[in-house]
Amino acid sequence: MSKLSVNINKIATLRNSRGGNVPNLIQFARDIQNFGAQGVTIHPRPDERHIRYQDVYDLKPVVHTEYNIEGNPIQQFIDMVLEVKPTQVTLVPDAEDAITSNAGWDTIKHKDYLIDVIKAFKQNGIRTSIFVDPEVKQIEGAKATGTDRIELYTEAFAHQYGLGNKDAIVPYTKCAELANELELGINAGHDLSLENIKFFKDHIPGLLEVSIGHALISESLYLGIENVIQMYLHKLK
Template identity: 65%
Template sequence: MTRLSVNINKIATIRNARGGNNPNLVNVALDCERFGAQGITVHPRPDERHIRYQDVLDLHDVVTTEFNIEGNPDERFIELVKRVKPAQVTLVPDAVDAITSNAGWDTIRHADHLRQLVETFQADGIRVSIFVDADERMVEGAKAVGTDRIELYTEPYAAHYAENREAAVAPFVRAAKRAIELGLELNAGHDLSLENLRFFDEQVPGLEEVSIGHALICDALYFGLENTIQMYLRCLDRSGGPA
């Protein structure tokens, strides 16, 4: 079964809107774990508009499932990850002013930079995942720099799912198959939802983990957090049970 890592950035966004500590980010992370999530993902950005760097330190002390820190590897981010030593770091090429992640790495153009980062984090025993588009060349480039995993950027799949889900998923299937051939483990994330997750999981081979935040938190407003996490887990249940 593909593992579900819950991205809790949106919880921090709500907290920051009013100051104080409501909702309590640490408590929410612990509840996500208690409700069945197999991992917690955070994505600190330089302006700390949602996850703060202190949040990452606080969460590290209490998260017992897989802790995944993702973000653009600037100097401050690198120092934070090396200090926390999470199970996984996901390298994302976000521009400083990006609202959300909007592209994967060009693993060929940035090969030297990525190779140095991979070696730096692996030296501390941290599994490295590189955020890439569903492009076999970028998968091959990721393998060449020594990463452990890739994370497929799934927004294009989500955007075209309703019009033609088979065509939307096809490049991701090809990229996943190439990753398997190269011995890379595979994650995926961005705009996956209750609507499109099960089909993606059924079609894409070798999927280890999905990271889901925005859609899951939106659904939780209607269904409740515990129920929502269970609904997403059922989408990832390959035994064929109801969604």
């Protein structure tokens, strides 16, 4: 079975939009683990528009499954990760003003930089993963950095699958096969959903973990709203 790590950025977005502490990010992290999720993922950004840097520290004693921190390894991020020591750090080359992650690393161009950053994390017992596009040359480049895992950037697959193009899985399968040969662990994430997750998993040999946030939280709203409305109606009788 591939593990499910739930990205809770959207819960922090809701909280921050109103101020206060509703919804309670820390309690939500507890709950999703109690419900069976095998990991918690967060992606703090410099502007703290969703996950705040303080959240990273507050979540540490709460996450008893896998704690995965994603982000661009600027110095502030590196220092924080080395202090918190999560289970895994996922390196993502997102710009400070990016709405969401939209590209993987050029593992060839940034090889030396990634080697240095990954070495620092691994020396501190933190598993490393690199966010990559589904290109064979980038998988080969990732291996040269010394990373433990790659995270396949799945937006292109999800978009094409939604249009009915199931062949969009082909480059991901090829990259997964190569990663297995190179003894790189395989994670995946971005726009994976209830609609496409089974097909994706069935075609990715050795898939260890998926990180899902936006779709999972949105689906929870849809699938849970009827129950909440009925609870309100019952209270109002």
